[in-house]
Amino acid sequence: MKTKTKIIHLGRGKDLAVKAVNPSVMRASTILFKDHKTWQEYRELRKTQRVLSYGARGTETNFELEKLLCELEGGYRAHLFPTGLAALAMVLLNYASKDAHFLITDGIYGPVRTICDLFLNKIGVEVEFIKADASDVEEKIKANTKLILCESPGSILYEIIDIPKLCQIAHKNNIPVAIDSTYSSAYLSNPIKLGVDIVVIAATKYLSGHSDVVMGCVIVNEKEFKNFDKLPEALGLTTSPDDCYLVLRGMRTLAIRLKNHEENADKIVEFLQSRQEIKTIFYPKLKTHKNNEIFKRDFVGTNGMITIEFNENIKKEQAIAFVDSLKYFSIGASWGGYESLATVTTPPRTATKIDESRVFVRFHIGLEDVNDLIDDLKQAFLKIK
Numbered sequence: 001m002k003t004k005t006k007i008i009h010l011g012r013g014k015d016l017a018v019k020a021v022n023p024s025v026m027r028a029s030t031i032l033f034k035d036h037k038t039w040q041e042y043r044e045l046r047k048t049q050r051v052l053s054y055g056a057r058g059t060e061t062n063f064e065l066e067k068l069l070c071e072l073e074g075g076y077r078a079h080l081f082p083t084g085l086a087a088l089a090m091v092l093l094n095y096a097s098k099d100a101h102f103l104i105t106d107g108i109y110g111p112v113r114t115i116c117d118l119f120l121n122k123i124g125v126e127v128e129f130i131k132a133d134a135s136d137v138e139e140k141i142k143a144n145t146k147l148i149l150c151e152s153p154g155s156i157l158y159e160i161i162d163i164p165k166l167c168q169i170a171h172k173n174n175i176p177v178a179i180d181s182t183y184s185s186a187y188l189s190n191p192i193k194l195g196v197d198i199v200v201i202a203a204t205k206y207l208s209g210h211s212d213v214v215m216g217c218v219i220v221n222e223k224e225f226k227n228f229d230k231l232p233e234a235l236g237l238t239t240s241p242d243d244c245y246l247v248l249r250g251m252r253t254l255a256i257r258l259k260n261h262e263e264n265a266d267k268i269v270e271f272l273q274s275r276q277e278i279k280t281i282f283y284p285k286l287k288t289h290k291n292n293e294i295f296k297r298d299f300v301g302t303n304g305m306i307t308i309e310f311n312e313n314i315k316k317e318q319a320i321a322f323v324d325s326l327k328y329f330s331i332g333a334s335w336g337g338y339e340s341l342a343t344v345t346t347p348p349r350t351a352t353k354i355d356e357s358r359v360f361v362r363f364h365i366g367l368e369d370v371n372d373l374i375d376d377l378k379q380a381f382l383k384i385k
């Protein structure tokens with residue numbers, strides 16, 4: 001089955017003679033067993049499989065979404081989490097131990113730094129940030145390095161990592177590699193197939209696609225599964241079956257939405273290239289983008305994410321005025337919904353220094369008619385003349 005067909009045909013519930021197109025929403029706390037022997041059987045089964053046992057451990061609706069995600073990524077097992085950040089936190093906690101050393105690429109989703117500062121350091125984990133393209137990974141590995149967490153393309157500046165190469169270096173040193181693959185959203189690239197052990201996706205973004213759900217997921221290969229299944233249960237983290245239904249529903253159109261976001265983003269980039277006010281456009285598809293060759297090799301396309309850096313003569317207040325005057329781009333966190341967004345932002349980076357005076361605007365290009373979006377940008381540029 002090709003990816004697009006998987007998206008349509010998998011995760012649709014049991015194969016019954018008569019059934020609805022979509023799986024039903026199974027809400028539950030208590031699950032009932034016909035006799036005590038069955039109850040005990042399922043206690044055993046749940047150690048290795050996703051089966052009904054208690055509502056907090058997921059119901060059929062959750063399992064259908066997990067199956068779909070696992071199949072798309074080519075993993076061994078998928079597990080859902082309340083948010084994307086919770087999924088990232090679980091991966092970090094799973095490998096945390098006193099005196100462990102973690103390497104995290106500089107382009108990681110910003111809020112991950114809070115987990116490191118508030119909790120990992122307290123446990124005794126030394127967290128070290130490396131270059132966003134992970135080009136310095138080999139020299140940073142230590143004897144006690146227990147995890148490499150990366151993101152490619154990196155948040156906001158979309159730095160590209162040579163993932164197969166990174167994995168080769170990590171595995172030579174027996175270190176598992178985890179990646180935040182929210183950008184790809186189980187479609188634009190499949191990191192497990194490139195050698196990664198653990199994939200994290202914020203389903204909040206393109207998987208849900210409609211800005212009405214927060215959810216995260218982790219997909220692991222068989223080698224790393226051993227540790228990973230226990231933490232969410234131990235900490236009592238769960239996901240609502242209603243939200244799983246919404247994500248499943250959103251995912252049916254993932255392929256066409258992403259294609260449409262990309263087509264719109266391509267046209268916006270083309271327009272932005274003609275603007276004197278802009279110093280750099282960060283968009284992995286551009287030939288001028290660093291590691292564009294690797295991007296072409298490992299990804300089937302881009303999405304609606306574009307960041308621009310204004311020329312030095314444009315100050316932050318002007319960028320704010322620019323964003324404020326946009327009509328069809330709303331101001332808001334998150335992305336991956338059908339709507340366009342724009343925010344003035346500073347990429348969080350510590351392994352390399354980003355001068356405070358640099359002015360960046362991050363766009364999420366939505367599914368509006370792109371000519372309206374371009375006209376909107378044109379009138380906003382007039383405001384900063």
Ligand SMILES: *Cc1c(COP(=O)(O)O)cnc(C)c1O
Nearest residue numbers: 083084085109182202204214215
């Ligand atoms: C949004 C985002 C997350 C976090 O997802 P939430 O569901 O909002 O917690 C993680 N990683 C990336 C790259 C994101 O963009």
